[in-house]
Amino acid sequence: MKYPVYLDYNATTPCAPEVIEAMIPWFQQHFGNASSKSHAFGWVAEDAVEIAREQVANLLGARSKEIIFTSGATEAINLAIKGTFELYKGEKQHYITCQTEHKAVLDTMAELEKEGADVTYLPVDHEGNISYQELKDTILPHTKMIALMWANNETGIIHPIEEISELAETNDIIFLTDAVQAAGKIPLHNRGIHLMAISAHKFYGPKGVGALFIRHNHSLPKPLAQITGGGHEKGFRSGTLNVPGIVGMGKAAEMRMEEMETEISKMSLLRNQLEESILEIPGTKLNGSQNNRLPHVSNIAFEGTEGEELLRKVCQQVAVSSGSACTSISPKPSHVLQAMGLEHELGRSSIRFSLGRNTTEQEILDTVEWVTHVVTELRKLN
Structure with a gap:
């Protein structure tokens, strides 16, 4: 597979x-x-x-x-x-x-x-x-x-x-x-x-x-x-x-004690590259602070898309989630994003990207290309 x-x-x-x-x-x-x-x-x-x-x-x-x-x-x-x-x-x-x-x-x-x-x-x-x-x-x-x-x-x-x-x-x-x-x-x-x-x-x-x-x-x-x-x-x-x-x-x-410091720099660079590229898509918004956060996480809302369909399509080529793994099977919007004041539909149309030690720059480029394609196609259907 x-x-x-x-x-x-x-x-x-x-x-x-x-x-x-x-x-x-x-x-x-x-x-x-x-x-x-x-x-x-x-x-x-x-x-x-x-x-x-x-x-x-x-x-x-x-x-x-x-x-x-x-x-x-x-x-x-x-x-x-x-x-x-x-x-x-x-x-x-x-x-x-x-x-x-x-x-x-x-x-x-x-x-x-x-x-x-x-x-x-x-x-x-x-x-x-x-x-x-x-x-x-x-x-x-x-x-x-x-x-x-x-x-x-x-x-x-x-x-x-x-x-x-x-x-x-x-x-x-x-x-x-x-x-x-x-x-x-x-x-x-x-x-x-x-x-x-x-x-x-x-x-x-x-x-x-x-x-x-x-x-x-x-x-x-x-x-x-x-x-x-x-x-x-x-x-x-x-x-x-x-x-x-x-x-x-x-x-x-x-191993984390040995690798953490180097990995923080690497993750930050790759996460920022991913985030900056995706946020160039019209109607996208970063959920949460841009500053005081983990170096490998980005949560982005996509206006004009239906949440379940967006996640299903993106996950065909990029494994991501709409929130916690414990609640990802629920069609309800994330309780975290709701508490932050995000409207219902935008909360459902949000994706969490979380990077790791095996993530490569090529994977980031491929992800940006695929997400851009999916969002563009879904908006054409709406």
Whole structure:
């Protein structure tokens, strides 16, 4: 099968060859259970997990004991939010998040509301930015958590994490950040952050493995476990560890540390080339800020086209999406673009282009040519 050009790296990334090579021995040769403490098969597997834990910690500027492995970011987010809610059960609870968060956060917050929690969903401006003053004014005496993503998965907008974390620290509030799209793409830190979720398959690691950073040696409490049965991962997440996946995640994190700085420059140049060329098409508009965003993401609206038909035609030769991979099958406009004030039809006629380490200049040229052709033909039919 001849695949189209792939420009949907925010949905998932291909495993780097080095990652696959690192994983293979742990499926067969070194197949031991990392929890088997009585023999060499278990010891070797446990050592591999701890090496990977250190590699992932380095990506976040953390200590290895602060990394809890999960099946992915969605599980990590559920552990962080639901685990915090259960910790404070019986108390009046208030949570602050944003209308443009990933569904893993929004749907989990909705579950908390059913259980009696108060949740504030901060609005955003037309570029996707929150108001720091509004965030500050929203804090209540019983606010337990601020949950705001590091970078938006649809527009690439980067939230002011430094200011948010400082505000949370000052007010003694747990700060959770979904750093899925930022990890491995831009430098991260954990200053003032108490909980951080990441996923391996977003930075050239395998699917089915992620991690939750849980700050140690802090007065604020840690979340309660959501999966019990053996006390694995320091009691936060029971279950036999996915050793091959964890090894792959560690290797991917190590590679990101080595490649990230060079790749930021490359991605920015290619993304800008793509964006500038497509925005020359009449009736196109960039969704979100042109400045404070990830270097590899561009979200563009195409006036005078029907959303489903536009996406179907473009994807014949260029794999893109209309938003989050979790909601891309829905004909509804993106909740992110709606929150930014984009009208219904324009939101449906928007495409997210996300580049990656394998993207070439020729692919960008081919994409511009194909998208221009598709848009021109669709407008002739209207």
